[in-house]
Amino acid sequence: MDHEPSYKKRKVITIGVVSELTGLTERQIRYYEQRKLIFPERPERGNRKYSFSDVERLIEIANKREEGVRTHEIRQEIMKKNKEEEERKIKKQMLRGQINARFGIQND
Amino acid sequence: MDHEPSYKKRKVITIGVVSELTGLTERQIRYYEQRKLIFPERPERGNRKYSFSDVERLIEIANKREEGVRTHEIRQEIMKKNKEEEERKIKKQMLRGQINARFGIQND
DNA sequence: CGTGTAAGGAATTCTGACACG
């Protein structure tokens, strides 16, 4: 049923590597977290861990920032995208539910 | 033409995380490198970096070791697999070459 | 052979703060 947790989403990359991958300074990366643009894994008393997905988001953020977009606005765009994503998923589930209701459960 | 460098092959994971992911100690992981079972990225004066692919290989190694297989034999198995893999790729390329030779290059 | 451990040092990461604009 589930897709495997997938390489893209696993939070395994340390901030130094993320910095290399994105071209952002660690300072910037931590700041974007503080502004709630990015959500690394934060084990108690442990170092931040990022996923490839996070890296891609950071690259998008970097591009937006170059265009002069404020972190505040970037956050709103991200929230909007997430919301749309959520809605798409829910619709998909509902459709599946309909189908199951009519054809899925066959007790003969 | 190329597949993207792909999340699976990018060497971005530090040894501590690999240890968590595989259940192996750092000592073991370094030792398997010494025995040439695994090849992390080793930047000059930098820390080892592993890929998800490496993590999977380490898990296989761990399983073999539990069965009592020696590192020496595991290396041979790995080399054999790699060789087969290589041959498959070459055959594929040759086939492609044949096809191109007959149908691919059309100068009218 | 495969792995544990203590040792000492180097590089990494963390937080909170001051700075500039």
Added chain:
DNA sequence: CGTGTAAGGAATTCTGACACG
């Protein structure tokens, strides 16, 4: 607001070695 930097400490990683079996 967004980012740089120096500061001090904590956690991570590295290597070479001794140990056991």
